[in-house]
Every structure is written in structure tokens, then in C-alpha cells.
Amino acid sequence: MAPKMTHGMTPQDLDRIAGAVAEAERTTAGEIFCVLAPEVSDYRxxxxxxxxxxxxxxxxxxxxxxxxxxxxxxxxxxxxxxxxxxxxxxxxxxxxxxxxxxxxxxxxxxxxxxxxxxxxxxTPASLKAARVKRAAMEQFLGHGLHVTRDRTGVLIFAALAEHRVEVIADEGIYKAAPNTVWDDVVADLVGGLKAGRIADGFVAAVGRAGAILAEHVPPRGDDRNELPDGLTILPKR
Structure with a gap:
């Protein structure tokens, strides 16, 4: 039997993303959380x-x-x-x-x-951008990325229908790393999405985010995994 597809991804793809997050977090005290939204609003x-x-x-x-x-x-x-x-x-x-x-x-x-x-x-692009940013912030707060131990949570968020990506890093990261470094994370994810390879985009973005975190937020001896490693897929609006 063929593996069940979820928005073009197989269970193996989801495992790859979870594995990439786990691997990236081994080298940093930061936390990476990935979210995929088919569409963030119905724009009634x-x-x-x-x-x-x-x-x-x-x-x-x-x-x-x-x-x-x-x-x-x-x-x-x-x-x-x-x-x-x-x-x-x-x-x-x-x-x-x-x-x-x-x-x-x-x-x-x-x-x-x-x-x-x-x-x-x-639908105006400005409205889409505002709705995606709001949805991403809701996920950031709803999953507690703002209450990690050292405020080092990073959200990687993609909205498929809107063709938009948001990367939100908590204040502990912003104090350590310049904002411009996240442009490469966005570019990696967008590249995969444009090519129709969602899992590849997330894996690349996670790897890039992990390298940034490893440089600016190195691991500690008492680190623990505070957030799930897998991809969270939101229900369609």
C-alpha cells in the first residue's frame, strides 16, 4: 500500500523534518518549531x-x-x-x-x-501578509515559544495558499544574532516550496536555523527538549 500523503508529504517526509529539528537542536540551546498552514484565513x-x-x-x-x-x-x-x-x-x-x-x-x-x-x-497582498503574520504569532505564543528557558525559541512558519513564510525568533535570539541572518532561512524554505518540495524546504530551513543557533546560542550541559520536533500541520480554513 502506498504511504498516505499529507499536503504532498509522506510519513517519511514528516520523519525527515522531525529528524532535522532533533539534529539541529543537538548543537544549540535554542528550540526550533515548524508549522505548515494550508491557508490561514478564508478571507470572507x-x-x-x-x-x-x-x-x-x-x-x-x-x-x-x-x-x-x-x-x-x-x-x-x-x-x-x-x-x-x-x-x-x-x-x-x-x-x-x-x-x-x-x-x-x-x-x-x-x-x-x-x-x-x-x-x-x-485578496490584497497586504491583507494576506498581515493575516499570515498574525497566524504565525498565534502559533508562536500558543505553543509557548516565548516561555522557553532562555527565550531562544524559533518558529518556522509556511502558509501554502498565501505563498508566504514567516520566521519568528524570540528575544533571546534577537539579542545574540542579527536579524538579517534569518533571511537565508526564509530563502531556503521558499526555495523548497516553490519547487513543490515542502519537506526539502523545511529540512533546509531547519538546518540553516540550527547553524545560526549553534553559533549564537551554544548548547549547555543541562539542556532539555522543550518543544515537539515534528511538523505541526494546521487544519484548512
Whole structure:
């Protein structure tokens, strides 16, 4: 029987990541924790915002282009109003048609933008970045990386749908190592993700993080493993 795949990774891949973390931590007093998120948010506001904007802009643009609401009435066989005393009725009919058109445009746009590929493509990059950073910080705090013995926890976080990576090091690391060294950790993980080799990306990033930690936070005789070594995979939103 073929091994069960988890987001493109086999149990052997997960074992490789856990092994890489364990190996890296043998050379340092730091703690490395890895998290993979299929998607950090459902971005429910994106379809609503795009649908509202489209419903406001598209019918208005049609009016400027020469479209008139009564055209729809005539198109579907409605009666036209020719008497001057019926002007109020004509205005009401035009407004009703315009509002109905806005509703239809809103519903159609919301349904289209709700499709995951479209929703992700139309969600602003700044919003994705903020949601990924928040999700990463929630994992950092939720798993207690901020309460390790010497505040030397490092989180390696990847969000697949958003195509974003976060590396968060606690204050004990930031005091010892310059912030720029983590750029290489990010690059290693991103390289693996771009190539579709998630496990390879994490193994490379863990190895790089371990080398940084070994240089700036050497091991002590009474070190103990404070965090799980395996990859934590979050449920899909």
C-alpha cells in the first residue's frame, strides 16, 4: 500500500523534518518549531468587497456608456410609458430596474469571487501578509515559544495558499544574532516550496536555523527538549 500523503508529504517526509529539528537542536540551546498552514484565513470579506464595488461601479458605468434601465423593460416585453402624467411611474420603474440590476451584479460577482482561486488572486497582498503574520504569532505564543528557558525559541512558519513564510525568533535570539541572518532561512524554505518540495524546504530551513543557533546560542550541559520536533500541520480554513 502506498504511504498516505499529507499536503504532498509522506510519513517519511514528516520523519525527515522531525529528524532535522532533533539534529539541529543537538548543537544549540535554542528550540526550533515548524508549522505548515494550508491557508490561514478564508478571507470572507474579499467576495463581499468586490461584489459591492462591482455592483456600484458597473451599473453606473453602463449609464455613462448610454445604457438606460428602461431598455431592460423593453427587452423583456414590458410596456413603455408615453403620457407626461406617467413620469413618476417611469422614474420608479427605472429606479426599480437599476436596483434589481445592482442586486444581480452583486450576487454574480460574489459567487465568482468566492471561488478559491479567484478569491486568493483578488485578496490584497497586504491583507494576506498581515493575516499570515498574525497566524504565525498565534502559533508562536500558543505553543509557548516565548516561555522557553532562555527565550531562544524559533518558529518556522509556511502558509501554502498565501505563498508566504514567516520566521519568528524570540528575544533571546534577537539579542545574540542579527536579524538579517534569518533571511537565508526564509530563502531556503521558499526555495523548497516553490519547487513543490515542502519537506526539502523545511529540512533546509531547519538546518540553516540550527547553524545560526549553534553559533549564537551554544548548547549547555543541562539542556532539555522543550518543544515537539515534528511538523505541526494546521487544519484548512
Amino acid at each position: 470579506e474579499t467576495p463581499l468587497v468586490w461584489a459591492a464595488a462591482t455592483a456600484l461601479v458597473l451599473p453606473a458605468a453602463a449609464l455613462f456608456a448610454g445604457f438606460r434601465p428602461e431598455m431592460l423593460t423593453r427587452l423583456f416585453g414590458g410596456w413603455s410609458i408615453g403620457h407626461a402624467s406617467a413620469l413618476d411611474g417611469a422614474i420608479l420603474s427605472a429606479l426599480s430596474t437599476y436596483i434589481a440590476l445592482q442586486v444581480v451584479v452583486f450576487v454574480v460577482a460574489a459567487l465568482v469571487v468566492s471561488m478559491p482561486p479567484v478569491r486568493r488572486a483578488l
